[in-house]
Amino acid sequence: MRYEYTVETEDLAKYYQLGEVVVKALDGIDLRIRRGEYLSIMGPSGSGKTTLFNMxxxxxxxxxxxVYIDEVDIxxxxxxxxxxxxxxKIGYIFQTFNLIPVLTALENVTLPMIFAGVPRxxxxxxxxxILNxxxxxxxxHHKPAELSGGxxxxxxxxxxxxxxxxxxxADEPTGNLDLHTGLEIINMLRQLNVEKGVTIFTATHDLKMIDVSDRIVWIRDGKVDRIEKRVDVVVGMEEI
Amino acid sequence: MLIILDPVMSKSTVESREVKFPPSEAFRFSIESIKRRFVRALITAVSIILGIAFYVGLRTMSDIMLSIYGTSEAARSYQLWMAIISLIVCAVGILNSMLMAVTERTKEIGTMKCLGAMDGHILMIFMFEAILVGVIGGFIGAVVGWLAGVLIYIGEYMNVIFSSALMTSYIMRMGEGILIAMILSVGATIYPAYHAASMDPADALRFEL
Structure with a gap:
């Protein structure tokens, strides 16, 4: 089955209780991500990007x-x-890479396939x-500690x-990388998106990401501020 | 009674939506983890070795004393108390290092769950690790403890020590030691591993020591 929307969210909210205060990390997000789309969530830190990624x-x-993934309410x-x-159904990329430190690059990539029941x-x-x-x-056969961040x-x-x-x-996929390496990673994600048609969702405040995204969703205080197509993006100083 | 066997149906409906992690894979993962986190495993193992060596040593000595002097009931129970205290100290040591070993891997557990691991799979990995460390540590501890117990009497009572009656009790004591090591090791792992495995992945990933 191929669905028009890979992800849909409906009035999505997440509140945290911090002592006496209720923090509204997300407060009513309605979002639709089309199949094959490259969508970036932008916003200052604390705006709820990572919370949305987790949801x-x-x-x-x-x-x-x-939250619906391929029209299934998760x-x-x-x-x-x-x-x-x-x-x-989902592949995750993190700011801190989160590779299993005791496994080699090859073993790290095979791990999700073990869970999927793919023969050895x-x-x-x-x-x-894929590594090629x-x-x-x-x-x-290198372990994560023997590899550079990129x-x-x-x-x-x-x-x-x-x-x-x-x-x-991807949650801040370039957050721990230098400018050049970050750009390499962004281009790689875009290439996968274009060539393989993988839907990509990134939560980031890296403005380099704007260049490759089909749509940019700006969020602020847990709400969608505005949604823009790439051509329409104008970045104000206060957002940098 | 009618039993319908439909291999096609069962393949597509039962198996298709499940993740797999056979015990053999979990076992391989545990071994790799111990090998590549050797220092951490060693710290845990040392606390097991010391505790079990102390326990087996005391028990061995008390067996030997019994067959040489025919020790009184009072002395026997005193020795048993010593052994029990050694085990309590050992348990606290293992609990402490297992707690650390699991807690520092909370983020890794979160990552595994993102890749499709279920709580039970995570528990299985930690159980295998605990059993392996427990058995290896327990075995070394039992041998060390037995040697220590025997060496004290080896000069004067050579023929008594290696009498066949005592041989059986040595083996019993060492088996006891290994079993206790395994139980303590697994027991100390279950709680922190269960706790870490049942966290939401988001919380596990956020976790900082």
Whole structure:
């Protein structure tokens, strides 16, 4: 089945209780991400970007509202189906890379395929193929600590793609990288989006991301401030 | 009774929406984790080795004393108390290092869950690690404790020490030691591992030591 919208959110809200105060990290987000789209969430830190990433990725439970992935309400899934969703439908990329430190690049990429039940030879073949595609064919047996930040993030991209997800979610993917390496990662994500048609959702405040995004959603204090197409983007000084 | 077997149906409806993590993969993962986090495993193992060595040593000595002097009931119970105290000290040590070992991997657990791991899969990995460290640490501790117990008497009572009656009790004591090590190790791991595994991935990923 191919659906028009890969992700839909309906009045999505997340409140945190911090002592006496209720913090509204997200407060009624309605968002639709089309299949094959490259969508970036922009906003200052504390605006709710990461919370939105967690909600869409099924990593945290919303206070109110719903998230649909391929038209399935993820709040209705049981533990098995949720694990399956995270494994098969979504690829995650983090600011801090979050590779498993004791595993090599190759093993990190094969891990999600173990959960997906892919046979061993097939796993190896595909992991090598994907790592080659992200330019790490000569680093297969290196552990994360032996790789640079940019290389670690490329392993993370390869891992996110391992099970052919319908959407790749990236939370500040360039946040820990220098300008040049960050640009490399952004271009790689765009290339995957264009060539393989992978839907990409990034939460970022890296303005370099604007160049490659189809749409940019600006959020502020947990609400959608405005949604723009790339050509319309005008960045004000206060947003930098 | 009618039983309908439909391999096609069961394949597509039952299996398709489930993640897999066979115990063999979990076991491989545990071994890799111990090998590559060797120092951490060693710290845990040392606390097991010391506790079990102390326990097995005391028990061995009391067995030997019994067969040489025919020790009184009072002395026996005193020795048993010493052994129990050694185990309590050992348990606290293991609990402490296991708690640290699991807690420092909270973020990793969150990542695993993003990749499709379920709570049970995470628990399985930690259980295998605890059993392996417990058995290895317990075995070394038992051998060290037995040697220590025997060496004290080896000059004067050579023929008594290696009598066949005592041999059986040595093996019993060492088996006891290994079993206790495994139980303590697994027991100390279950709680922190269960706690970390049942966190929402978002909380686990946010976790900082």
């Amino acid at each position: 869409i990725g099924g990593l945290d439970r919303p206070t109110r509202g719903r 709040s209705k899934l049981d533990a098995y189906e949720l694990a399956w969703l995270r494994c098969r 030879e097939e796993r190896m073949r595909r992991a090598v193929e 595609r992200v330019g790490l064919g000569d680093r297969l 290389q670690q993030q490329r392993v993370a991209i390869a891992r996110a793609l391992a099970n052919d997800p319908v959407i790749v979610l």
